[in-house]
Amino acid sequence: MAQIVGGIFTSHVPAIGNAIAKGLQDDPYWKPFFDGFHPVHRWLAAAKPDVAVLFYNDHGLNFFLDKMPTFAVGAAARYENADEGWGLPVMAPFPGAQALSWHIIEHLVASEFDITMCQEMKVDHALTVPLALSWPGADTRPVTIVPIAINTVQHPLPSAKRCLALGRAVHEALRSWKSDERVVVFGTGGLSHQLDGQRAGFINKDYDHFCLENLGPAPDALTRHSAVDIIELAGSQGIEILNWIAARGALGESVREVSRNYHIPISNTAAATMLLETVTALQKVA
Amino acid sequence: MTMPALVPAREAARVIPGTSLFDGEAASRGYALNAMCYSFNDAQNRESFKADEEAYCKRYGLTREQRDAVASRNVLAMIAAGGNIYYLAKLAGIFGLNVQDVGAQQTGLTVEEFKRRLLAKAEN
Numbered sequence: 001m002a003q004i005v006g007g008i009f010t011s012h013v014p015a016i017g018n019a020i021a022k023g024l025q026d027d028p029y030w031k032p033f034f035d036g037f038h039p040v041h042r043w044l045a046a047a048k049p050d051v052a053v054l055f056y057n058d059h060g061l062n063f064f065l066d067k068m069p070t071f072a073v074g075a076a077a078r079y080e081n082a083d084e085g086w087g088l089p090v091m092a093p094f095p096g097a098q099a100l101s102w103h104i105i106e107h108l109v110a111s112e113f114d115i116t117m118c119q120e121m122k123v124d125h126a127l128t129v130p131l132a133l134s135w136p137g138a139d140t141r142p143v144t145i146v147p148i149a150i151n152t153v154q155h156p157l158p159s160a161k162r163c164l165a166l167g168r169a170v171h172e173a174l175r176s177w178k179s180d181e182r183v184v185v186f187g188t189g190g191l192s193h194q195l196d197g198q199r200a201g202f203i204n205k206d207y208d209h210f211c212l213e214n215l216g217p218a219p220d221a222l223t224r225h226s227a228v229d230i231i232e233l234a235g236s237q238g239i240e241i242l243n244w245i246a247a248r249g250a251l252g253e254s255v256r257e258v259s260r261n262y263h264i265p266i267s268n269t270a271a272a273t274m275l276l277e278t279v280t281a282l283q284k285v286a
Numbered sequence: 287m288t289m290p291a292l293v294p295a296r297e298a299a300r301v302i303p304g305t306s307l308f309d310g311e312a313a314s315r316g317y318a319l320n321a322m323c324y325s326f327n328d329a330q331n332r333e334s335f336k337a338d339e340e341a342y343c344k345r346y347g348l349t350r351e352q353r354d355a356v357a358s359r360n361v362l363a364m365i366a367a368g369g370n371i372y373y374l375a376k377l378a379g380i381f382g383l384n385v386q387d388v389g390a391q392q393t394g395l396t397v398e399e400f401k402r403r404l405l406a407k408a409e410n
Contacts, residue, residue, distance in 0.1 A: 199304030
């Protein structure tokens with residue numbers, strides 16, 4: 001079976017991509033956020049994952065409202081990034097872990113998750129920014145990828161409970177994947193923020209801390225709120241916590257927190273980074 | 287003809303101040319505007335819009351309300367006309383507005399005031 005080494009959870013604000021392009025990591029505005037990635041870099045150097053499974057949401061690069069899947073799993077050999085319309089540099093294509101994608105898809109559908117499968121899927125900043133943050137300075141990353149997109153734009157949205165169950169089903173799929181590959185899971189977006197309406201600029205530290213406290217030891221606590229409750233608590237785009245919840249499910253039962261960073265504000269967002277290591281990975285290292 | 291409510295009563299009854307939920311009704315109403323904004327992923331389309339805004343909006347069949355909202359660069363009016371912020375952000379980019387400019391416009395603050403308000407949230 002594949003070995004799940006841990007999970008990287010991070011905000012994916014587009015402005016972070018611009019800050020990377022301009023080399024602003026040590027700029028006073030950006031440093032408190034970028035510093036949160038030092039432990040992630042050290043951990044990745046030791047954990048050496050081969051594959052990244054990424055839970056994220058598309059912002060109108062690949063999916064439009066004409067066809068909006070609730071859950072979409074990539075099954076491509078290669079994923080292109082592209083112009084999103086507002087000037088973020090386009091990144092080099094990412095190689096897909098195609099065989100693993102189909103294995104995950106088989107397992108999800110057998111587990112009664114009626115997902116959409118995509119052999120062509122452009123990936124936007126919600127996927128590229130976390131990869132650029134995790135492996136800085138490289139044009140290519142040392143991992144192949146499986147992107148899993150969750151609808152966070154068009155209501156009705158999936159519930160937090162369903163997203164956690166989806167992640168747990170992905171965990172089972174990874175455990176039954178006959179390979180010695182090392183897998184890192186990503187959950188991207190959040191934390192609290194709202195871009196639209198008179199409440200634009202909304203941030204809720206209390207809810208964010210509730211999420212950070214419970215994500216590792218008690219992820220089911222995050223499913224007590226409905227999607228609309230989460231929008232009230234975390235802002236319209238704070239609903240991206242659904243990606244974190246799904247990614248947490250994919251890590252399995254027990255995890256250990258390696259690092260955590262929380263910083264207000266990056267652009268309009270309460271930005272956070274968290275690294276959780278699986279207990280199996282821990283035993284292997286020890 | 288009025289459209290029957292598409293959202294379940296429980297969620298439709300929910301009011302979050304200063305926040306609109308992008309539900310089926312809004313997505314139906316805003317389709318033309320959002321479709322136009324989605325086209326702005328393509329640099330050539332952004333140029334065509336800049337060259338002849340009126341013709342470009344016409345091509346996508348914007349409603350009068352949507353056309354007026356775009357002409358006045360008024361983001362709250364675009365949202366009221368069914369626009370979704372993920373797509374509207376691409377239009378705002380053409381106008382040279384980032385999400386903080388858009389936040390300031392919607393809250394009636396200057397951009398500096400809006401940024402200060404965000405910074406202050408770290409403190410309380």
